Amino acid sequence: MTAVIATGFAAVAVVLVLTPWAELSSAVSVGPALFLVVAAVVGELRPVRFVSAHSEARTLTTSAPFVLALIPVAGVGVALIAQLVASAVDDIRARRPLPKSLFNAAQYGISISSAAIVFSQLSSTAPLGIATPLSPGDVGALLLGGLVMIALNWILVAIIVSLSSGVPLRSILGGDTRVFIVTNLVLLSVGGIAADVAADGVWALTLLAAPVVAAHIFAATAARHAHDATHDSLTGLANRGQLYRDLERTLSAPSTRACGPALVLIDLDHFKDFNDTLGHPVGDTILRTVADRLVGAAPLGATVHRLGGDEFAVVVCADIDAAGGVARELLHSLEEPLHVESLELLVRASAGLAVAPEHGDDVETLMKNADIALYHAKLERDRISTYATEYDINTVERLQLLADLHAALDAGQLRVVYQPQFDLADRSVVAVEALLRWDHPDRGAVAPDDFVPLAENSGLIFPLTAYVLDAALAQEARWRQAGHDVRIAVNLSARHLSDLALSGQVSAALDRHAVPASSLVLEVTETGILSDPARADVVIKAVRALGVAIAIDDYGTGNASLSYLKRLEIDELKVDRSFVSNISSDDHDLIIVRSTIDLALALGLRVVAEGIEDAETEEALRALGRVIGQGHHLGHPVEAQEIDALLASERAPARLPTER
Incomplete structure (x- = not known):
């Protein structure tokens, strides 16, 4: 120059x-x-x-x-x-x-x-x-x-x-x-x-x-x-095709091989919630603002792309350490609230990082490994993850499992089983909890702990929950027609507590099956509430306004707080099995459970004790007050037909057949 x-x-x-x-x-x-x-x-x-x-x-x-x-x-x-x-x-x-x-x-x-x-x-x-x-x-x-x-x-x-x-x-x-x-x-x-x-x-x-x-x-x-x-028509950024061309050019340039290139993939967290709740025009404004901030935060010589949806990519000449700093700066640029019309919105994102030649020396490998790193960042909630070889095998298997879960939802491989809840005072069935099960054609039964986290992090949790809710309410309608007045409980993930459209979806499902709202209990966790307390408060109030009950599941395992018990309008407290199962042998657990039951009953809440595995635990709980019990000693999760028989005969819970 x-x-x-x-x-x-x-x-x-x-x-x-x-x-x-x-x-x-x-x-x-x-x-x-x-x-x-x-x-x-x-x-x-x-x-x-x-x-x-x-x-x-x-x-x-x-x-x-x-x-x-x-x-x-x-x-x-x-x-x-x-x-x-x-x-x-x-x-x-x-x-x-x-x-x-x-x-x-x-x-x-x-x-x-x-x-x-x-x-x-x-x-x-x-x-x-x-x-x-x-x-x-x-x-x-x-x-x-x-x-x-x-x-x-x-x-x-x-x-x-x-x-x-x-x-x-x-x-x-x-x-x-x-x-x-x-x-x-x-x-x-x-x-x-x-x-x-x-x-x-x-x-x-x-x-x-x-x-x-x-x-x-x-x-x-x-x-x-x-x-x-x-280029992308919405944001004006280069598109996915241009990203491939940029990577090919930089990978073939000898002067850049000493410093990458590094590929940073960025995906917005829970962007679907903004679109579903506030509408696509607001979502488009958010994407344009995010694009402007990423361009402003990208270093000189970097190229910024929108790959589609809420996924962006940045190509920069940098080694692994410098690229990590670039990723942090990119995410830091999104920390300031976005002002859209009269709204002040907080947008969070996750980033996956892959750097040539360590993580690949061609476009396809670099893209694949950056995507694996991004998936790991979202799954582990690390926000930023740099590709490592140990992620590859684990992530490929998880991605395959997620793809199979998508297919299972369409192919009818999923089923709902029901675990009864008993009033310990008279051993009558007062409620059942609907639980999702997956029978994989090759793997056999897949544990919920293996596939539910995948669904939560991918967004598939929404159609899965809709499937469980629809099946549970359909079964509840049949039980009510047979003269059985029992509640049905369905679990919600933390992501549902950010969904302002939840009350409308629940209302539509209740109307579709002609089930009164008082028969439905939606179970949420402490972690789900505390991840976004303000929005969770709004969502819970909207659902309770329908007449639906709200239960706090796994109480005591998260950040248990008396303040949210006071602030939130809830109906039921479920004491976690980690405390209940040991009350006959551990005095500390007994004191914790007794205090929790006393507090909940004093607040006018129903109390459900999970994890009752033996008769001694059942007897100890019966002595602590009006408690509803749930656990394998009382009844395993079973098909609806087994619950039919139980409701018809009110047989002893201990003789209930195990899940088949």
Whole structure:
């Protein structure tokens, strides 16, 4: 840049000093010259920018033909002044930094001076003089000078971009070349005609407006189509296809292999909640804001892409440590609340990181490993995860299991079983809990602890819960028709407590099966409540307003807090099995369970004790107050038909068949 700036301004200085201004003032036709100067300035302010992943490597303006025409009409000095003024106005309007503005002016100084030299050498015109009217040979010389001018501008800018980005010069010069060259040839032809007809006055020059405008429209349309093919229409970021091309270029550039490239994949957490609750227009605004923040936080030379949905990618030249810092800065840029209309929204994200060549030396491997790292970050709630080989086997297996779970939901491999809950005072069945089971065709029975976390982290938990709720309420309707008045309990994940549409979905399911809301209990965990207490409060109140009961599941295993028992409107407390199962042998557990039961009953809550595995535990709980019991000693999770038989006969819970 220093070399170009020094050479360019030296050329400008030489031209301006040596130009015979006095002689030119009497020889130049002011009207045509002024027209060409104004046209050059206007043309510079309406450029066509061609697609470039790294910088504005190529810009086409309609100023070129008029600047070229000024060389024989008013002299190279006037042509230089017109171009420098036009460039300065454009730089000020675009707020370009001073080094870039100086570079722009200098490269114009070099290219226009070179064009004037070519013209004077191939024609009978003095280097700093004018030539009107032009002979046919002079027009050809001017066109060759114009080609030199365009080529020098193109090459100088491409060299700077190549040096700064590490991308090979051939790649910078490639792409849209045909449109760029064809349009410039048309414009240069117009410049030759303009120089030839300038002697006929301003009116003759105005006739050239139509071909110039047509060339501009042609180039702008081609550039727009090229841009649309490689960029996301919502955010304006480069798209997935462009990401692959960027990675291929940087992986093939020797100068970048010493520092990556690093690929950072970013996925917004729970973005579906924003879309479902606030609507897609708000979701689109969030995505645009996130895109702007990522671009602002990305280091110089990095490229930011939107891959679709709420997933973004950043390619940066960095080693593993530096790339980790980049990922932290990117996520940090999202920590400030987003203001959308009258809302203040907090958006969190997770990031997966893979760096070449350690984590792959081709595009497909790097993408796969970054995706595995992202999946690990979301699963383990680490926010940022760098790929490690041990993630690969585990993640591939989990991804396959998740794909199988998707298929199982459609193929009917899932079923709902029911575990009874008994009033320990009289051993009557008062409720059943609906539990999801998965019979995999190859793996056999898959434990809920293996597939439920996968569903929660992938968003599949929503259709799974909808399936359980629908099946449970359908069964509840059949029991009620048979004269059995029992409650049905369904588990909710933490993600449901962020879903403001939950109450509407529950209401629709109750109406669909004609089940009264008082027959349904929705179980939530302490962790789910405390992950977003304000929103959980809103969701729980909306559900309870329907008449549905809310139970706190696994009470005591999370961040148990008396404050949320006071603040939240709940109906039932389920004491976790880790305390209940040992009360006959551990005095500390007995004290904890007794205190919890006393507190809950004093607050007017139902109490369910989970994990009753033997008769001693049942007897100890019966002595602590009006408690509902649940556990394998009382009854295993079984098919609905077994519950039918139990409700019909009220047999002893200990003889209830085990799950088959």
